[in-house]
Amino acid sequence: MNHHNPSSAAKAPAPSVSHPIDSDASGTTGAAPATLFGDLRDRFAFLKGFLGSPNGVASMVPSSHWLEQRVVRAAGLAQARCVIELGPGTGGTTRALLRAMPAQGRLLAIELNPGFHEHVRKVVRDPRLHVELGSAEDIGAFLAARRLPAADAVISGIPFSTMPFEVGDRIAQAVAQHLAPGGRFVAYQWAAAVAERTTPYLGAPHVQFEALNIPPMRVYTWTKAAA
Ligand SMILES: C[S@@+](CC[C@H](N)C(=O)[O-])C[C@H]1O[C@@H](n2cnc3c(N)ncnc32)[C@H](O)[C@@H]1O
DSSP states (O other): OOOOOOOTTTTOOOOOOOOOOOTTTTEEEOOEEEEOOHHHHHHHHHHHHHOOOHHHHHOSSSOOEEEEEHHHHHOTTTTTTTTEEEOTTSSSHHHHHHHHOOOOOOEEEEEHHHHHHHHHHHHHHHHTTTEEESGGHHHHHHHHHHTTOOOEEEEEEEOOSSSSSSHHHHHHHHHHEEEEEEEEEEEESSSSHHHHHHHHHHHOOOEEEEOOOSOOOOEEEEEOOOO
């Protein structure tokens, strides 16, 4: 897909599903928390990703454990069949989501940065997880390619404030379209841009604040109206 914008079209290929994950001895198994070595490796990879694309990543460090837990609670994943993560980064949030999901759930993680995409595929190995390279604008194409149902929850850490207005608008539209009735959209952001893009499609969000993160974050939650 070609959206003619600098944030996604230049980097994101047309949606196509990734190959099965290779075995890699350096990866953690499934949703297990990272080891000390894994944590340092992830932080180094995250900083490298930030230095390569400051606006696309928008943070020098991954989300804190406290923020991960607040996001997981807001998403309500205990019964989720299909969950989508936008911008898994180096996979810390991905592991936290997998730990909260049921055994039969599926997690579709969409990452724009090729280095992060490859990193998550290597270090987070879980049969419930599908990690795809591309833009969050293309949620619908990735769901269709994997034959996944509408999402019970969409979780986003992508920086709406540094992307062009039209890109953020398309992502908000795609999230609203591909959420199941009663499904939740949880977005953690410092800036309010995500709320400005999403409120036209999903109404006013519930807002929480997590101080124990660098930087502190607002956690916005929308619930799509039941059909
Ligand atoms: C602040 S980081 C969050 C990473 C991780 N989820 C965390 O909380 O530690 C934002 C992530 O969104 C990704 N991203 C930015 N724009 C995107 C887009 N249009 N589609 C998918 N991912 C995107 C970045 O590459 C980066 O991995």
